[in-house]
Amino acid sequence: ELQLLESGGGLVQPGGSLRLSCAASGFTFSSYDISWVRQAPGRGLEWVSGVSGSGASTYYADSVKGRFTISRDKSKKTVYLQMNSLRAEDTAVYYCAKLDGSWGYLYFDYWGRGTPVTVSS
């Protein structure tokens, strides 16, 4: 069964750092892009960052560029999101999602249940 399990969320002060993890199972890890998508309380979905299956390509939303770093570890089948210089507006539930599709047209086909991040003093 395909699974994505996020962890690492919590309460952090403004300006602080946090590293989220997404542990994957049930599929060929290196063959698929993975993204992080967040949802602020009572709000919609916002794509945050993505990494290609090989890890060679990474992508970021403008709102997190320069502060967040995405990476993946093939041996651990885990994708990470290192979040630095956190702001109150980064408060959200963070989901990891697997992508599928072809010819560069990729959509999210499986999602984890999310890990909450609260940035507050």
Added chain:
Amino acid sequence: EIVMTQSPATLSVSPGERATLSCRASQSVSSNLAWYQQKPGQALRLLIYGASTRATGIPGRFSGSGSGTDFTLTISSLQSEDFAVYYCLQYDKWPPFTFGPGTKVDSK
């Protein structure tokens, strides 16, 4: 960045009735449009991709249509388990991927 809008924000429907949800893109996304269902405490579920292709295991009462800038998700006969929030996603031009703001389907 492609901006996605959805209407209505809330749709009140009785079980057994038909529900029609709309999604519009600020520019053409061809058929690179997906629909998702979100329920509290559950992982988001992919319903439709390619504007009209049902994902694995999705019941036949869910159907998608449209291309270019205007899309529709139809639930032909709403079941109690279909009360949820529905989001559309464009994946034609990314990054960034962009979602609509969602339509909440609740009980009339």
